[in-house]
Amino acid sequence: MQDNFKSRVYKIIRKIPIGKVATYSQIASLADHPKAARVIGQFMKHNPDIPATPCHRVIGSDGSLTGYSGNGGIKAKRQLLLREGVTFHNNKINLKVSLWKPDITHL
DNA sequence: TGATTGACAGCGT
DNA sequence: CACGCTGCCAATC
Numbered sequence: 001m002q003d004n005f006k007s008r009v010y011k012i013i014r015k016i017p018i019g020k021v022a023t024y025s026q027i028a029s030l031a032d033h034p035k036a037a038r039v040i041g042q043f044m045k046h047n048p049d050i051p052a053t054p055c056h057r058v059i060g061s062d063g064s065l066t067g068y069s070g071n072g073g074i075k076a077k078r079q080l081l082l083r084e085g086v087t088f089h090n091n092k093i094n095l096k097v098s099l100w101k102p103d104i105t106h107l
Numbered sequence: 108t109g110a111t112t113g114a115c116a117g118c119g120t
Numbered sequence: 121c122a123c124g125c126t127g128c129c130a131a132t133c
Contacts, residue, residue: 035128036115038116042113042131043130060114066114068114069114077114
């Protein structure tokens, strides 16, 4: 188990529940590298564990879809999220409703 | 070892 | 509101 930034990112993404989405920046922040949002995208593109890493649940800071190397590209990504119950607003996701909340450990 | 890349973010126009 | 440029970071070639 390496504490590589990469592995950590994957772990975080795997924790994203269905019907929710997380932003690159947010994941990067959870991975202790708030500025490394771009790197997240690179790991996603490589996507070493497609079934385990729902990269389609990772979106831009605005709630807009970016990238996606899958078949259909952005369109497919949008469809996938819609299918999971994410509320879209034109071409953007309603973060107010669908943004994933990283483990609320305390409280 | 060094340089380039890239699925972002933020600010300015 | 839409588009463009710059800054940042780790991985990959």
